[in-house]
Amino acid sequence: MNSKITALKQLELMNALENAREPRLFSVIDLKVKNLLPQWLQFSPDVFWLNHPEEQKTIEVYEQITSFFLKQGIQRGHTVAGIGGGATTDMAGFVAATIHRGVNWISVPTTLMGMVDAGLGGKTGVNTSHGKNLLGAFHLPEHVWICADFLKTMSRTEILSGRGEILKYALLSNEIYDLAMNTKTPMEDIIMACAQYKMKLIGEDFKEAGNRAFLNLGHTLGHAFEHTLKIPHGIAVTMGIKYLFQAMKLENALASYELIFKSLQLDPEKVDLTNYSQFDKSAFWSAVNHDKKKTGDGLKLTLVDNVGQPRFEVLPVAKLKTLVEALSDFKT
Numbered sequence: 575m576n577s578k579i580t581a582l583k584q585l586e587l588m589n590a591l592e593n594a595r596e597p598r599l600f601s602v603i604d605l606k607v608k609n610l611l612p613q614w615l616q617f618s619p620d621v622f623w624l625n626h627p628e629e630q631k632t633i634e635v636y637e638q639i640t641s642f643f644l645k646q647g648i649q650r651g652h653t654v655a656g657i658g659g660g661a662t663t664d665m666a667g668f669v670a671a672t673i674h675r676g677v678n679w680i681s682v683p684t685t686l687m688g689m690v691d692a693g694l695g696g697k698t699g700v701n702t703s704h705g706k707n708l709l710g711a712f713h714l715p716e717h718v719w720i721c722a723d724f725l726k727t728m729s730r731t732e733i734l735s736g737r738g739e740i741l742k743y744a745l746l747s748n749e750i751y752d753l754a755m756n757t758k759t760p761m762e763d764i765i766m767a768c769a770q771y772k773m774k775l776i777g778e779d780f781k782e783a784g785n786r787a788f789l790n791l792g793h794t795l796g797h798a799f800e801h802t803l804k805i806p807h808g809i810a811v812t813m814g815i816k817y818l819f820q821a822m823k824l825e826n827a828l829a830s831y832e833l834i835f836k837s838l839q840l841d842p843e844k845v846d847l848t849n850y851s852q853f854d855k856s857a858f859w860s861a862v863n864h865d866k867k868k869t870g871d872g873l874k875l876t877l878v879d880n881v882g883q884p885r886f887e888v889l890p891v892a893k894l895k896t897l898v899e900a901l902s903d904f905k906t
């Protein structure tokens with residue numbers, strides 16, 4: 575079983591959403607997306623709007639949404655749609671996974687991050703006071719509708735964050751590397767290639783017992799940077815990849831990283847640790863220690879020897895710490 579991924583123009587998306595209202599559609603929508611979906615507002619009373627999706631990715635708001643949908647009469651044969659960035663689709667997917675023990679859902683990612691990663695794959699959930707994404711469920715959307723028209727309104731920072739995830743894919747896959755290295759490739763083609771790559775891994779390994787974990791490249795250090803420096807996820811992942819490759823002395827992968835970085839016009843200042851004056855090293859290592867991919871004292875890292883050749887290596891946290899702290903940027 576897998577999701578059906580379709581690229582749609584704005585009008586096609588409107589029509590698809592209109593058709594999905596049979597028998598009935600319940601939506602969780604990021605309020606910021608409203609300007610791009612004006613028609614939707616006029617037609618659907620069964621919408622729960624999120625005005626600060628990441629802050630609202632909580633069990634309390636989950637409770638509000640499920641109460642609202644139940645009050646409106648949601649039934650097992652109805653569908654939930656999540657329209658927004660990753661925080662919105664994570665929430666909508668979790669509502670769909672749990673309400674009436676699971677109803678179908680449609681993911682409509684509206685950020686670059688959502689289109690290449692967060693809006694696909696069926697990992698759904700909410701944050702808790704103990705950490706991010708700690709309550710959740712695996713529940714694949716029936717459809718993922720990708721409409722690149724949404725990208726027009728995104729901030730530069732959010733675009734850079736999404737491109738950081740694309741850089742990850744370009745290291746994992748030769749095909750995506752070739753697309754990313756050609757500056758004339760339409761962004762929509764890169765998005766669809768990343769989405770198809772992720773879906774292929776998921777088709778083989780839905781619950782991340784094997785190669786799906788390749789997608790975690792850069793995420794162990796990345797999540798710790800995100801948490802410590804309060805920077806967008808994809809920028810933190812880019813930093814996580816850079817410092818991981820440096821620490822593990824993966825020279826070929828590092829050279830490819832630099833080429834992709836330039837081609838995707840990422841911002842070198844944003845991934846240079848020395849530009850962050852408030853870096854709290856002990857908070858950083860505490861975050862690494864709480865990594866979900868840790869078993870015992872071992873961290874399962876995705877490494878890349880050459881583009882398209884990912885592999886896993888299990889390393890004790892103490893060993894990783896020694897290697898990373900030997901890097902000059904960590905000594906400031």
Ligand SMILES: NC(=O)c1ccc[n+]([C@@H]2O[C@H](COP(=O)([O-])OP(=O)(O)OC[C@H]3O[C@@H](n4cnc5c(N)ncnc54)[C@H](O)[C@@H]3O)[C@@H](O)[C@H]2O)c1
Pocket residue numbers: 604606607627628631658659660661662664684685686687688691692693694695696697698706707724725726727728729732735807
């Ligand atoms: N489920 C997964 O597999 C997975 C993978 C990676 C990340 N995530 C989750 O995704 C979230 C990060 O995703 P994100 O970066 O999309 O975050 P987000 O949903 O918080 O969106 C980022 C910002 O962009 C705004 N936005 C959304 N669409 C827009 C548009 N078209 N134009 C302008 N602004 C728009 C949002 O309102 C928000 O301010 C995190 O909660 C993370 O945990 C999930």
